[in-house]
Amino acid sequence: MKTLNKALVIAWKDILSETRTKEIISSVLVFSILVIVIFNFAFSGSQQTMISLAPGILWVTFAFAGVLSLNRAFIQEKDDDCLEGLMMCPVGRETIYLGKMLGSLFFMLFVEAIVLPVFALLFNVNVISLPLIAITVLTTLGFVTIGTLFSALAVNTKAREMVLPILFFPIVAPIIISAVSASGMALGGESWGSISSWLGVIAAFDVIFLVVSYFVFSFVIEE
Template sequence: MVLVWKDILLEVRSRELVISVLVFGLLVAVVFNFALDVTPQRVTAIAPGILWVAFAFAATMAMSRAFVREREQGGLEGLLLSPVSRDAIFLGKALTNLLFMLLVEMVLLPVFAVLFGFSAMSFTLIGTIVLATLGFSLVGTLFSAIAAQTRSREIMLPVLFFPVILPVIIGAVEASTRAIGGETTVGLGRWLPLLAVFDALFLVICPWVFSFVVEE
């Protein structure tokens, strides 16, 4: 898809988005380490929370940055002037955001694993990350389009994003706790479906309402 190709090429050229978001994610990890005093005994209880707070904040940063870049020289305007359906534009932007976030997370995850000493490699964890990040990028792409057009846009995106995305954060933290803890998979059965239901629902709703957002 040409939109994704363009964004990747842009990112390869400027490298500003992924790098800055990565550094931000690491900072969150360091700050939380001191704020919560992570000891080996408590690591399974605390690490997933830190992981997802870092991912969620990094996601809002990445997505608001991505939309600002679209607006800088009128790129979004040019995009809207082309005969591409608004659904396709939304899905293209959401897919790009998904890919960028996954890239950031794939770098951050091993670093977190080393810093907090848990084992990162598990299919459950990867699955959780993919599902939750899809949810992030659907809701985040929609809301960053709204926030970019309003006054005080830096505040609007998190204000809109976090309440709506809360179930994803809860689900992701719970699923990760089980994946990292490696103990029982009890209760896992409901969290991944919860994430999947969230994704499916917003995969339908977001493209539809997006056309109203970019209408003017």
């Protein structure tokens, strides 16, 4: 329990500095809405086609937004030499991972909570349903578990921002596929029964990569 408390302190630090600068949330928010608008230009069609395209558009948007915000998570720390300070704290590397992960999770969920209603409005679909919220939360958790690990890795390489997407997208492909399929079903008003197998895949991904990243994270930031 102590580890979790310490991790929450680190996450709180990120949230606090974010409330002062509003760097990540504002830019990711604007970016997400822009992506949705551009998709609307790209696929203008009838209401029926839009509904079948909606889940794909939604998850491409969130995946891109995720990369954008996860990249910032460590670049800020690195540029201001905060990572050294963080590593000198009397907490394990695993705790740093959990803290950064929870911080990013909070930012992503915050952005999604605003983007989803906007999306619903623009695409004329009903997104405020329990299955869709469950899918969003679980998939976002998957994004940040693996994204935090790779973000810490990317920031230490020469190419920095370019590294995260090329690593992140192939690895999260299974949960993007699952999230798109499950959201398609949820928007089509299907019952929990058929959605749950997809949710199971996403949850399994979350658990596996949360555990694995937790243990390998210390190898990524040791210096």
